[in-house]
Each structure stands twice: as C-alpha cells, then as structure tokens.
Amino acid sequence: MTNRDYEVGDTVLVPWGLDLVEGTVVGAYGEGSSLRVLVEVDVGDGATEVLPFSSRALEIAQRPEEKSPPGAWVHSSRYEDALSRTLTQILRQHLAEWHGAVELRTGFKEDRGIDIRAQLPDRxxxxxxxxxxxxxxxxxxxxxxxxxxxxxxxxxxxPHVVGLVVTNTKVLPEIFEHAQELRESGIPLWVAMWRPWEASPRELEHVVTQALDFPVPE
Incomplete structure (x- = not known):
C-alpha cells in the first residue's frame, strides 16, 4: 500500500510534459504533504523510468474532463491555485481576525471531490x-x-461545514435553483462562476459572504 488511494501495481495517469501518460505504481516515500508516489513510466524504446509524483498531481491527472485536449490538467491545476489565492484575499477582507490559510487538499480519500479547504473560526x-x-x-x-x-x-x-462549487464555465439557471433547494433543505452549498482574469470577483465574493453568514449552531 502506498497511501489511501494508490496501491503498488495500480495503473495511473501521470503528467508528462503537457500531456498525460499511463504508468504503474511501484512504491512511495515520505508522508503528509511530502508524500511522493513512485510511478514507473515507459519512456520509449522499451526503457522505463521511475518518477516521483505528489498525491495532488496524481489526483488531478486521474480526473481530466471528458475529451479534454492534451495539457488540460495543467490548466485545471493552475485554476485551483489561482482560486485558492483569490479565496484567501476574500476571506481576509471579511474576517479581520482570521489569519489562517486556504489549503489545497486533493489525493485523500476522505476529501474526495474537495479541492480546497479553509478552517475558519466557526466553520x-x-x-x-x-x-x-x-x-x-x-x-x-x-x-x-x-x-x-x-x-x-x-x-x-x-461539525459546521459549508460548501462552494466554483467553475470557469456557464452555470444554467436550473443549477442555481438546485443549489437554492439544497440550502432550503439545510445543505449549505453555493455555486459561482469565476475566471482568473476577472479584476473584481464580485460573484465569487457574494457567495463566500453568504457562506460566512449562514447560521450555524453556537
């Protein structure tokens, strides 16, 4: 067992230049954020090479969008990095006493589907x-x-967790309606479209403030 997601012998996609190639998990070393999964990759002419990858890099590579062009995983990773920085700025503007950090969390089974996490004072x-x-x-x-x-x-x-889905693509009205229905049922979830080149992320800031103001028990 290498970690909670990757076992020796697993076939996985790994970043290779601007593309993705298949490799075989052969081991791991380190722990926590320093953990590296060792993957054997065919480098051509029958030769192989064992390369180390972070869990986060592997997690992103395993979930490229359907029919994504080569290099799409790079843009996905950059998007998450840019989003985490913008969220940090928004949170610090609205939570004067908060001096924490927005953490990228992928590659862990219990966080499946969760890309970014921030521990706030009450949620x-x-x-x-x-x-x-x-x-x-x-x-x-x-x-x-x-x-x-x-x-x-x-x-x-x-015990108090609130969620956002943030995307660079269009959000249809029925998606916003579904999110509203979830909130009315007690599931604190919001949706926003955000693109890194936006000078003023008003829509993203709006849903973040709603998530911060959502009432939670004392």
Missing part, C-alpha cells in the same frame, strides 16, 4: 473547483449532488 469552508477546457460546456448538476453528499456526512474535525 470549515470546502470548495470543489471545476475547470472546463471548453467554457461552453455547462456545469453538471451531479457535481452539486456530490458535494451535497459530503456535506450531509458527519464531519470529525468540525
């Missing part, structure tokens, strides 16, 4: 970032249901 904010290579592909309602299922589960580290 945890979790975020699913959905980057699509084709920005005309609408966000699917199943993405909301996946995060809603996570929010329904008892949380060990904090």
């Amino acid at each position: 945890v904010l979790v975020v699913e970032a959905k980057h699509y290579s084709d920005e005309h592909v609408p966000l699917r309602i199943s993405v909301l249901d996946q995060i809603a299922a996570y929010l329904r589960e008892p949380q060990r580290e904090c």
Whole structure:
C-alpha cells in the first residue's frame, strides 16, 4: 500500500510534459504533504523510468474532463491555485481576525471531490473547483449532488461545514435553483462562476459572504 488511494501495481495517469501518460505504481516515500508516489513510466524504446509524483498531481491527472485536449490538467491545476489565492484575499477582507490559510487538499480519500479547504473560526469552508477546457460546456448538476453528499456526512474535525462549487464555465439557471433547494433543505452549498482574469470577483465574493453568514449552531 502506498497511501489511501494508490496501491503498488495500480495503473495511473501521470503528467508528462503537457500531456498525460499511463504508468504503474511501484512504491512511495515520505508522508503528509511530502508524500511522493513512485510511478514507473515507459519512456520509449522499451526503457522505463521511475518518477516521483505528489498525491495532488496524481489526483488531478486521474480526473481530466471528458475529451479534454492534451495539457488540460495543467490548466485545471493552475485554476485551483489561482482560486485558492483569490479565496484567501476574500476571506481576509471579511474576517479581520482570521489569519489562517486556504489549503489545497486533493489525493485523500476522505476529501474526495474537495479541492480546497479553509478552517475558519466557526466553520470549515470546502470548495470543489471545476475547470472546463471548453467554457461552453455547462456545469453538471451531479457535481452539486456530490458535494451535497459530503456535506450531509458527519464531519470529525468540525461539525459546521459549508460548501462552494466554483467553475470557469456557464452555470444554467436550473443549477442555481438546485443549489437554492439544497440550502432550503439545510445543505449549505453555493455555486459561482469565476475566471482568473476577472479584476473584481464580485460573484465569487457574494457567495463566500453568504457562506460566512449562514447560521450555524453556537
């Protein structure tokens, strides 16, 4: 066993330049954020090479969008990085006493579907970032249901968890309506479209403030 997600002998996709190639898990070393999964990759002419990858890099590579062009995983990773920085700025503007950090959390089974997490004074904010290579592909309602299922589960580290789904693609009215229905049923989940080049992330800031103001028990 290498870690909770990857076992020796597993076939996985790994980043290779701007593309993805298949490799075989052969081991691991380190722990926590320093953990590296060792993957044997065919480098051509019958030769192989064992390369180390972080759990996060592997997790992103395993879930490229359907029919994504080569290199799409790079854009997805950059999107998550940019989003985490913007969320940090928004949270610090609205929570003067908060000096924590927004953490990228992928590659862990208990965080499946959760890309970003922030431990706030009275709640945890979790975020699913959905980057699509084709920005005309609408966000699917199943993405909301996946995060809603996570929010329904008892949380060990904090009983109060609120969630966001943030995407670079268009969000149809029925998606917003579904999110509203979830909130009315007690599932604190919001949706926003955000693109890194936006000078003023008003829509993202709006849903973040709603998540911060959502009433939780004392």
